[in-house]
Amino acid sequence: MRTISHIILGILIFCTTEFYSVQSAIAQDRIYLIGATGIPELLSLGMRYQTGVAQVGFSIGSLPLGDETIVSLMVDGFYHFGFVSDRSSQGIWYVRVGADYLREETDFVRDNYIYSNFRIGRDFNLSDEITLSVDAGLLIQLYNNRLEKKSNPGIIDFNFKFPVFPSIGTTIVYRI
Numbered sequence: 117m118r119t120i121s122h123i124i125l126g127i128l129i130f131c132t133t134e135f136y137s138v139q140s141a142i143a144q145d146r147i148y149l150i151g152a153t154g155i156p157e158l159l160s161l162g163m164r165y166q167t168g169v170a171q172v173g174f175s176i177g178s179l180p181l182g183d184e185t186i187v188s189l190m191v192d193g194f195y196h197f198g199f200v201s202d203r204s205s206q207g208i209w210y211v212r213v214g215a216d217y218l219r220e221e222t223d224f225v226r227d228n229y230i231y232s233n234f235r236i237g238r239d240f241n242l243s244d245e246i247t248l249s250v251d252a253g254l255l256i257q258l259y260n261n262r263l264e265k266k267s268n269p270g271i272i273d274f275n276f277k278f279p280v281f282p283s284i285g286t287t288i289v290y291r292i
Contacts, residue, residue: 147292150175154285156216156231156255158188164289169196169206189217192233203241210237212251224268230259233283247289255283
């Protein structure tokens with residue numbers, strides 16, 4: 117009986133300690149809502165999760181262009197470094213690495229792309245809740261699948277064969 121009470125006491129101490137350490141960790145973690153524009157974001161909305169100096173985020177974007185449909189899905193990882201602003205717990209500079217899916221469709225053609233992006237950026241903390249982020253870097257095409265639905269002799273083909281493009285974006289971040 118004495119062994120069982122020691123085990124129960126040990127479990128209670130362990131659970132209590134873990135509860136407080138998890139609560140402490142959660143207090144440092146944050147969730148952000150984002151609105152962005154850029155290449156390949158287009159016009160997008162998404163979320164980010166911060167823990168320490170790292171963030172993970174996703175977004176979905178679109179660009180209204182008449183009879184053309186363009187949609188982007190992005191997943192990104194961020195590592196913040198450098199000077200820490202008094203309005204944030206992270207450095208104002210960051211490296212951003214991500215994977216992007218882009219689908220472009222017209223009456224004549226449908227293109228599916230997968231890109232990897234590498235950027236460096238800076239946060240401008242406008243208030244305790246709002247940050248403007250600006251970043252630039254490279255977008256590397258990993259995959260392209262083109263389906264021609266019907267021919268269009270008057271169309272100019274902008275499907276570039278060079279797989280590296282400039283990537284730039286601006287983001288408004290709202291801290292929840």
